[in-house]
Amino acid sequence: MVHIDKEYDVIAIGAGAGMVKVVRPAFQLGLKAAIIEKGRFGGTCLNRGCIPSKMYIHPSSVLRHMLPDELEKHFITLKEKPTIDFEALRSYVTTTIDGTSDNAERSIKANPKVDEYQVEAKFVGDHLLQVGDKVIKGKMIIIAVGTVPQIPKLPGLEGTPYYTSNEILRLEKLPKTMITIGGGYIACELTYFLKTVGVDVTQLVRSVFIRAEDEEIQQEFTDVYTKYVNCKVGLTLKRVEHKDGMFTVYYTPTGSEEEVSVTAEALFVATGVTPPTKVLNLESTGVEVDQRGFVKTDEFMRTTAPGIYAIGDVAGKWLFRHAANRDGEYLVEHVVYPMSQGQEPKFDTPIDYHAMPHAIFSFPECAGVGKRESDLVKEGIPFVAGKVKYHNSAMGGEAMRSDHGTVKILVHKETREILGCHMLGEECSIMIHEVIAIINRHGKLEDLLGMIHIHPALSELVRNAGRNARDKLAAEGIELPLNLRWC
Numbered sequence: 001m002v003h004i005d006k007e008y009d010v011i012a013i014g015a016g017a018g019m020v021k022v023v024r025p026a027f028q029l030g031l032k033a034a035i036i037e038k039g040r041f042g043g044t045c046l047n048r049g050c051i052p053s054k055m056y057i058h059p060s061s062v063l064r065h066m067l068p069d070e071l072e073k074h075f076i077t078l079k080e081k082p083t084i085d086f087e088a089l090r091s092y093v094t095t096t097i098d099g100t101s102d103n104a105e106r107s108i109k110a111n112p113k114v115d116e117y118q119v120e121a122k123f124v125g126d127h128l129l130q131v132g133d134k135v136i137k138g139k140m141i142i143i144a145v146g147t148v149p150q151i152p153k154l155p156g157l158e159g160t161p162y163y164t165s166n167e168i169l170r171l172e173k174l175p176k177t178m179i180t181i182g183g184g185y186i187a188c189e190l191t192y193f194l195k196t197v198g199v200d201v202t203q204l205v206r207s208v209f210i211r212a213e214d215e216e217i218q219q220e221f222t223d224v225y226t227k228y229v230n231c232k233v234g235l236t237l238k239r240v241e242h243k244d245g246m247f248t249v250y251y252t253p254t255g256s257e258e259e260v261s262v263t264a265e266a267l268f269v270a271t272g273v274t275p276p277t278k279v280l281n282l283e284s285t286g287v288e289v290d291q292r293g294f295v296k297t298d299e300f301m302r303t304t305a306p307g308i309y310a311i312g313d314v315a316g317k318w319l320f321r322h323a324a325n326r327d328g329e330y331l332v333e334h335v336v337y338p339m340s341q342g343q344e345p346k347f348d349t350p351i352d353y354h355a356m357p358h359a360i361f362s363f364p365e366c367a368g369v370g371k372r373e374s375d376l377v378k379e380g381i382p383f384v385a386g387k388v389k390y391h392n393s394a395m396g397g398e399a400m401r402s403d404h405g406t407v408k409i410l411v412h413k414e415t416r417e418i419l420g421c422h423m424l425g426e427e428c429s430i431m432i433h434e435v436i437a438i439i440n441r442h443g444k445l446e447d448l449l450g451m452i453h454i455h456p457a458l459s460e461l462v463r464n465a466g467r468n469a470r471d472k473l474a475a476e477g478i479e480l481p482l483n484l485r486w487c
């Protein structure tokens with residue numbers, strides 16, 4: 001018989017979304033709650049993810065706008081080459097994120113309504129967790145342990161001082177030269193930042209960039225990105241050598257047997273993420289994981305063990321902070337709040353991810369929501385794709401003089417429901433939001449075109465893509481409601 005030191009209504013493992021989105025509302029609703037966190041409060045997003053990366057990327061974008069080509073376009077000359085004080089920026093980033101994390105932890109420590117265990121948790125039974133020398137029990141347990149960098153089995157790599165995003169976001173000094181491995185979100189965002197602040201980077205991409213993106217956007221991203229960053233695309237990595245402080249990565253280009261290599265001072269490995277579920281000792285519970293170690297959950301975030309839930313990255317569905325947040329909000333509405341009222345969980349409406357958006361904060365920037373063109377083709381849904389280029393708008397063209405950028409909007413041919421939208425170009429992570437609102441409400445083309453768009457804001461591009469979809473519907477002889485024809 002296991003001795004139980006303390007019992008709770010709600011316990012979350014992981015102080016990212018688990019803390020802010022579940023444990024905090026739980027104790028605010030009067031439930032007995034505990035948080036277990038082995039590292040810093042705030043999880044990946046605050047300490048080594050979204051926040052520090054954007055704190056580096058934004059100044060990089062300011063600097064990129066000062067590149068001679070950009071300035072000449074707007075008839076500006078700069079007498080001296082702009083430089084970035086990396087040490088000052090690094091210090092600002094580190095102090096800000098560490099301060100926010102420390103404050104969050106301090107406020108939890110000072111709060112008598114919640115217990116904090118600063119250890120690595122592991123299960124010792126379905127509702128039992130070992131936290132240091134104590135065993136605690138939770139009626140409801142939320143696994144919110146996120147993901148960690150995944151390292152490929154590449155001969156010669158293990159034991160070398162390569163960087164992952166964790167180290168890149170804490171760099172004390174910029175390397176002069178660097179090799180990046182990977183073509184996903186992390187590789188493209190952080191390599192963009194490093195290249196812009198002056199690191200001579202070569203990026204090695206196995207097959208394609210940002211593979212989950214709508215194909216057309218992916219192609220334009222590749223065209224623009226590879227003009228900005230030196231990339232080798234389409235290859236098989238062979239091995240890594242670390243000698244005299246230098247990394248050499250050997251690879252064969254696709255279709256060739258000949259081994260080639262690239263050498264640099266630093267190596268950045270950005271080849272995906274993996275869930276840290278092995279240490280959780282899930283074998284002592286009924287919680288099952290899939291082949292990659294992600295916790296299996298249903299559409300109510302229930303694991304295969306009653307009363308145990310998984311949210312965020314570890315559930316392997318959507319690996320975004322805004323997704324983890326929504327998972328937490330859903331659990332509070334459907335399980336935590338009813339529990340605080342002495343009621344059973346409400347498993348009536350599954351979580352709705354159909355309007356899950358994303359953005360890639362690289363150069364170029366991309367954003368999307370809903371179905372891709374290839375999804376609609378595969379699903380046999382009749383649609384038209386309304387498209388517009390940035391330069392075909394007053395702001396994107398005449399004012400900003402954009403040489404790239406697209407907005408594409410996918411509309412159901414019969415119902416005119418907006419099914420997806422994909423963008424590439426300046427500020428598209430902001431522009432996408434009007435379409436998120438429409439898709440979220442299963443809105444139609446007339447909902448977009450009926451809105452008055454501010455002239456000549458960049459958002460007119462979204463409307464113009466909608467107009468293009470309308471014209472395509474009309475060209476196919478599809479009868480349109482009167483209010484659509486002149487918008």
Ligand SMILES: Cc1cc2nc3c(=O)[nH]c(=O)nc-3n(C[C@H](O)[C@H](O)[C@H](O)COP(=O)(O)OP(=O)(O)OC[C@H]3O[C@@H](n4cnc5c(N)ncnc54)[C@H](O)[C@@H]3O)c2cc1C
Binds near residue numbers: 018041144145
């Ligand atoms: C470089 C980078 C940039 C990113 N940029 C963005 C972005 O711009 N926008 C976006 O939406 N997403 C971004 N992401 C992804 C985002 O960070 C994650 O989707 C999000 O943080 C997941 O939240 P989570 O709560 O599921 O897990 P996490 O935030 O990872 O939190 C999990 C916590 O659990 C703790 N933990 C793990 N195992 C245990 C254990 N056994 N016991 C106790 N504690 C444990 C960890 O220490 C961690 O603090 C980025 C990620 C990276 C790496």
Ligand SMILES: NC(=O)c1ccc[n+]([C@@H]2O[C@H](COP(=O)([O-])OP(=O)(O)OC[C@H]3O[C@@H](n4cnc5c(N)ncnc54)[C@H](O)[C@@H]3O)[C@@H](O)[C@H]2O)c1
Binds near residue numbers: 153209273
């Ligand atoms: N802006 C954002 O929202 C944002 C930013 C960063 C990260 N994230 C999240 O973090 C997750 C992880 O990002 P990521 O970039 O690590 O993963 P990813 O899955 O986006 O990209 C991984 C890349 O590594 C490559 N790769 C994998 N194994 C390889 C191997 N053995 N050899 C060569 N290349 C290999 C893949 O082909 C791919 O290009 C993303 O899925 C995303 O959801 C989001």
